[in-house]
Amino acid sequence: MFLLVNFASLENTKCTFDEISRTKISLLxxxxxxxxxxxxxxxxxxxxxxxxxxxxxxxxxxxxNEETAKLLYGMIYSLRSVTQKLSKEGxxxxxxxxSIGKFRIHTYCTASGLWFVLLSDYKQASYSHxxxxxxxxxxxxxxxxxxxxxxxxxxxxxxxxxxxxxKINNRNFISxxxxxxxxxxxx
Amino acid sequence: xxxxxxxxxxxxxxxxxELTEQQKPQHQLQIFQNSLPKVSQIVYMMLLNEVVPLSxxxxxxxxDFSSKLEEESDEVTQTEEQLQRLHINPPLDSPxxxxxxxxxxxxxxxxxxxxxxxxxxxxxxGNKVTQLLVFSNNPNLQFxxxxxxxxxxxxCRDVWKQMFNKQVDNLKxxxxxxxxxxxxxxxxxxxxxxxxxxxxxxxQMVKPFLEVAVGVIKGVLASLGYNSEDVIxxxxxxxRPEEKPKTSFGKxxxxxxxVTVQ
Numbered sequence: 459m460f461l462l463v464n465f466a467s468l469e470n471t472k473c474t475f476d477e478i479s480r481t482k483i484s485l486l487x488x489x490x491x492x493x494x495x496x497x498x499x500x501x502x503x504x505x506x507x508x509x510x511x512x513x514x515x516x517x518x519x520x521x522x523n524e525e526t527a528k529l530l531y532g533m534i535y536s537l538r539s540v541t542q543k544l545s546k547e548g549x550x551x552x553x554x555x556x557s558i559g560k561f562r563i564h565t566y567c568t569a570s571g572l573w574f575v576l577l578s579d580y581k582q583a584s585y586s587h588x589x590x591x592x593x594x595x596x597x598x599x600x601x602x603x604x605x606x607x608x609x610x611x612x613x614x615x616x617x618x619x620x621x622x623x624x625k626i627n628n629r630n631f632i633s634x635x636x637x638x639x640x641x642x643x644x645x
Numbered sequence: 646x647x648x649x650x651x652x653x654x655x656x657x658x659x660x661x662x663e664l665t666e667q668q669k670p671q672h673q674l675q676i677f678q679n680s681l682p683k684v685s686q687i688v689y690m691m692l693l694n695e696v697v698p699l700s701x702x703x704x705x706x707x708x709d710f711s712s713k714l715e716e717e718s719d720e721v722t723q724t725e726e727q728l729q730r731l732h733i734n735p736p737l738d739s740p741x742x743x744x745x746x747x748x749x750x751x752x753x754x755x756x757x758x759x760x761x762x763x764x765x766x767x768x769x770x771g772n773k774v775t776q777l778l779v780f781s782n783n784p785n786l787q788f789x790x791x792x793x794x795x796x797x798x799x800x801c802r803d804v805w806k807q808m809f810n811k812q813v814d815n816l817k818x819x820x821x822x823x824x825x826x827x828x829x830x831x832x833x834x835x836x837x838x839x840x841x842x843x844x845x846x847x848x849q850m851v852k853p854f855l856e857v858a859v860g861v862i863k864g865v866l867a868s869l870g871y872n873s874e875d876v877i878x879x880x881x882x883x884x885r886p887e888e889k890p891k892t893s894f895g896k897x898x899x900x901x902x903x904v905t906v907q
Contacts, residue, residue: 600893603687603836605694606850608742610792630893 469587479533489585489642490561490577492596493518493530498612500622501527505635507643519625520578530575530621534565554586565591572597578642588642596638600631670784676780686797686810690881694833697824697853698744700762704755705747731857760856767860767874771804774861775868778803788869793904796869797824804865809833814897822904826862829885829897831855837894848896855880877903 494503504523509515517523537553545551556563557580566574566589574597575590601607611617611624626632664672692693738744748759779788784888805828814829835866835895839847854881867873882896889897 599836605741606745606837606839627840628838629841
């Protein structure tokens with residue numbers, strides 16, 4: 459209930475950045491990695507933290523994570539199609555989180571085909587507000603509204619269907635995202 | 646409703662239910678502002694920024710067209726070209742970020758042509774914004790005996806407020822026709838950014854986005870009787886003062902305005 463109240467005020471954007479961060483610290487949760495996929499099945503951003511309790515450790519947009527990204531994408535994609543088939547006609551049945559033995563995957567899909575994926579431990583059930591905040595206040599602000607950055611990361615036909623390699627390297631996006639997610643890496 | 650602080654009369658002497666002379670225009674301004682249609686700030690800002698890729702695209706199309714005219718030699722190629730130009734779905738322009746990069750890489754001459762186009766778009770906007778603000782019947786505006794300083798104040802306060810929803814942060818002058826308008830958070834460019842290592846390139850690429858405001862300043866001055874030949878207006882970057890909170894775009898903008906008065 460405590461969480462719900464806090465995030466309800468977040469949606470009115472009255473809640474400042476610090477307040478959100480403090481809420482997160484008080485909950486003591488841990489996240490492991492964060493991914494963004496676009497509508498062309500490409501991974502356009504990945505961030506992995508290797509050392510817990512150290513927000514600057516780990517990799518950003520690394521080549522090594524390409525295979526992991528594909529596996530992750532495949533898993534969410536198949537679970538999505540399963541849930542679409544299981545749902546009744548006319549109702550959309552989105553995957554919100556997938557719990558596996560060691561960790562939990564949280565997903566947030568937009569109508570424009572972007573997937574925001576967060577890997578975390580079991581301490582918190584729902585990260586959908588966090589992912590929604592990342593989409594509306596960080597992605598839209600620093601990628602969509604930035605005329606110097608592409609809005610579609612596949613520049614030609616050859617880069618669609620999971621063949622793309624372009625990533626979000628925007629400095630504002632990365633730094634804001636880092637400072638937003640940093641308090642959650644506490645163990 | 647608040648009375649403007651500059652008014653001389655004693656407010657308590659006026660009857661409460663009747664509006665005083667100063668309150669009437671305030672009231673009218675309020676009614677006018679409420680009657681204005683409201684649009685989304687973000688959409689308006691995006692459109693204002695989209696003017697830059699638009700100008701680049703227009704310049705590029707013009708180049709293509711003029712080079713095609715020169716190439717026109719015999720009948721066959723001409724009809725072939727005409728056939729090529731016939732599209733059921735005309736191809737889209739390149740995406741905006743590509744056009745911005747083209748402008749950054751363009752040669753001096755083309756770069757200047759695009760900037761001129763941007764300034765003239767801003768000029769038209771500025772001309773009309775003055776008209777709108779005069780019409781708005783704002784009691785703070787006295788256009789009858791306006792000297793250059795109050796015209797510049799009008800730009801800083803009312804024009805900026807109308808266009809960018811904020812005022813210019815600082816205005817400096819030497820009282821001889823040179824003015825500096827400092828805006829430390831020029832709103833249209835606040836979300837812009839490139840990769841971390843290319844900050845010099847970033848500043849160069851963002852620079853054309855300031856030209857619209859340059860045109861607006863010139864347009865407002867022109868509509869208030871200062872010919873655009875007598876006005877020099879340039880935009881440049883300045884460092885933000887320490888006490889200002891940090892924003893995503895690291896630099897403030899300074900508009901240098903020089904007016905030669907005969």
